[in-house]
Amino acid sequence: MNRKAFVIVGIVAAVAVAMLYAFVDPLDARWLPKCMVYQLTGFKCPGCGTQRALHALFTGHPADAFRANAALVPGLLLCVALIVAEQFRDSVPGVYRALNSRTMIMALLVVIIAWTLFRNVFGW
Amino acid sequence: MNEYWIIIDGVPRGPYAAHELRSMNLPELTPVWREGMTDWVYLRDLADLNESEVEEVVVELEEEGTVVPPPLPDSESQAYDEPRQFTDQKHEHAGKPELQPCDEPAPSYLGWSIASIVLCCVPLGIVSLIYSLKVNSYNNAGDFARARKCSRTAELWLITTITLGLVLSPLVMLIQMASALG
Numbered sequence: 001m002n003r004k005a006f007v008i009v010g011i012v013a014a015v016a017v018a019m020l021y022a023f024v025d026p027l028d029a030r031w032l033p034k035c036m037v038y039q040l041t042g043f044k045c046p047g048c049g050t051q052r053a054l055h056a057l058f059t060g061h062p063a064d065a066f067r068a069n070a071a072l073v074p075g076l077l078l079c080v081a082l083i084v085a086e087q088f089r090d091s092v093p094g095v096y097r098a099l100n101s102r103t104m105i106m107a108l109l110v111v112i113i114a115w116t117l118f119r120n121v122f123g124w
Numbered sequence: 125m126n127e128y129w130i131i132i133d134g135v136p137r138g139p140y141a142a143h144e145l146r147s148m149n150l151p152e153l154t155p156v157w158r159e160g161m162t163d164w165v166y167l168r169d170l171a172d173l174n175e176s177e178v179e180e181v182v183v184e185l186e187e188e189g190t191v192v193p194p195p196l197p198d199s200e201s202q203a204y205d206e207p208r209q210f211t212d213q214k215h216e217h218a219g220k221p222e223l224q225p226c227d228e229p230a231p232s233y234l235g236w237s238i239a240s241i242v243l244c245c246v247p248l249g250i251v252s253l254i255y256s257l258k259v260n261s262y263n264n265a266g267d268f269a270r271a272r273k274c275s276r277t278a279e280l281w282l283i284t285t286i287t288l289g290l291v292l293s294p295l296v297m298l299i300q301m302a303s304a305l306g
Contacts, residue, residue: 030304033296035245047242075242082235100232102264105257108234112241112250 022058026051044124046071046116070124071115131155131164153265166267229263230275232256236282244289252281 026032037045049069056064057073065073078099085096098104118124128145129138132154140148145156145167152168234256240249255278262271 031297031301033245033293034300036292036296037245037247039296045245045247047245050243050245069242072242075238079235079239079242082238086231086235100234100256100260102257102260105232105234105253105260108238109250109253109257112238112253 017054018058021051021054025055044116044119046112048119070119071112126158128156128158130157130167155265164266166265229268230259230271232259232263232275233278233282237278240282240285240289244285246285246288246292248281248285248288252278252285255281 024032032051035045035048037043038048047069050072052068053065053072056062056068062073082099085092085099089096126142127139128142129136130140130145130150131137132150150167152166154167155164156167156170157164233252237249237253237256241247241253255274258274259271259278262268262274
């Protein structure tokens with residue numbers, strides 16, 4: 001698959017997912033998948049609550065999104081920034097380097113692990 | 125007898141003999157160069173002192189008749205602290221086709237790692253995040269061959285994570301629907 005097709009498929013998939021979670025409340029819909037890690041272990045993974053958070057986000061309740069999964073919105077924004085920075089790496093190398101710096105990756109690792117521990121201990 | 129130059133804290137030092145280097149207890153990521161080598165390598169990759177495939181690459185290049193660069197300590201001294209400059213330096217004498225796959229920084233897939241951690245419900249994405257870190261260190265040191273290796277590993281973990289997410293989610297949906305009906 002060439003790059004252009006890849007980008008188009010990605011955008012179509014993102015829009016489809018956005019539509020799905022805008023119209024379906026995962027708390028009502030029994031068929032939407034529950035987190036496997038949570039089902040199997042009883043521990044929440046860093047992504048637990050993503051579907052509820054997306055639903056809240058697309059129905060205009062950002063506070064509920066934060067309550068469902070505090071890491072989702074910042075995480076997604078960061079992902080978008082990273083993927084855009086990678087596309088423009090040649091013309092704007094500084095942004096890419098800052099986002100991919102060692103400090104940044106280390107910080108992310110710590111934040112993700114801390115977030116997972118925190119939500120399991122304090123029940124976020 | 126070979127003479128070696130090393131870079132400590134951005135300052136080139138040398139020449140040293142092999143036994144001197146061995147007795148100095150240097151960190152394994154110290155850049156080392158001796159005459160006949162095309163570029164600086166990490167101390168731990170230096171076949172003269174350890175065992176590694178890097179030396180084979182060097183020998184190959186010599187047989188191909190690559191122009192051996194002059195002793196680099198002066199020009200490389202600031203470059204080692206500045207990843208970008210180090211990169212550019214590398215580009216200058218990376219014209220050989222066999223160096224092509226390794227002459228540019230490898231992608232770290234950081235964004236994809238984070239996305240897979242948050243979206244896929246399979247905690248394996250964290251492994252690819254750790255490999256992103258390794259890609260980043262090797263890129264900064266100008267060791268693009270190793271960076272690329274780690275980059276591929278990160279990619280592999282990403283693909284595994286995303287595939288698992290894509291395969292398992294419908295499975296979980298089916299099980300949930302079945303249990304809701306029954």
